[in-house]
Amino acid sequence: MIGYTTLGVNDLEKSAQFYDSLLAVCGASRIIDIGTFILWSTSLEDPGLVITKPYNGEKATVGNGVMVAIRAKSKEEVDAIHKKALELGGSDEGAPGFRAEGFYAGYFRDLEGNKLNAFCLG
Numbered sequence: 789m790i791g792y793t794t795l796g797v798n799d800l801e802k803s804a805q806f807y808d809s810l811l812a813v814c815g816a817s818r819i820i821d822i823g824t825f826i827l828w829s830t831s832l833e834d835p836g837l838v839i840t841k842p843y844n845g846e847k848a849t850v851g852n853g854v855m856v857a858i859r860a861k862s863k864e865e866v867d868a869i870h871k872k873a874l875e876l877g878g879s880d881e882g883a884p885g886f887r888a889e890g891f892y893a894g895y896f897r898d899l900e901g902n903k904l905n906a907f908c909l910g
Contacts, residue, residue, distance in 0.1 A: 792827060792836040793856050795902045796848030800824070803839050806876050806899050811837065813869045814860055814906075850901040860908045863892050869906035870894030881905075 797803040804826050808818065811828045819836060820827040829836030837856060842848050860866045867884050873896040874880060881903060884894030893907035 790835050792829070792838050794838040794840060795856065795898070795900070796842045797839045797900045797902075798841065798848050799900070800826070800839065800841055803899055806878070807837065807839060809876055810869065810872050810878075810898075811858075813872050814858060814865060848900065850903070855895075855903040855905060857893075858904060858906045860906045862908055866892055866894050866906045866908055870896055873898070873904070 804821075807826075807828055811817070814830075816828045816830050816836075818826060819829045819832055825838060825840045827836045827838045837858075858869060860869060863884070870880075870884050877899055879897045880895075881897055882893075882895035882905075884892065884906075886892050890909055891907065892909075893905045895903065895905045897903050
């Protein structure tokens with residue numbers, strides 16, 4: 789299974805502040821921070837999200853078709869995560885709502901343009 793997903797960023801400090809606030813909504817916090825690599829999760833055993841500047845020193849760019857999905861506990865938590873992303877300066881990519889029977893999601897982009905969603909099943 790997936791251990792963590794990595795997003796390349798250009799402004800590590802600004803992106804870290806965005807994710808500190810955003811991921812706190814679903815109970816995640818910084819588990820590892822070595823200055824150039826920051827991992828958020830709910831525990832070391834659970835999947836996490838990492839941001840880092842690209843290792844090759846080139847500019848970070850958004851991957852076409854790449855998206856990170858954040859599992860939420862409820863529709864209310866999906867709504868809260870989506871709302872928080874927009875409050876933090878993220879952009880809307882699709883308001884929260886049912887996309888298919890039993891699949892509720894809201895889509896947004898972070899400060900660097902990376903696409904994410906918050907979703908719940910049921």
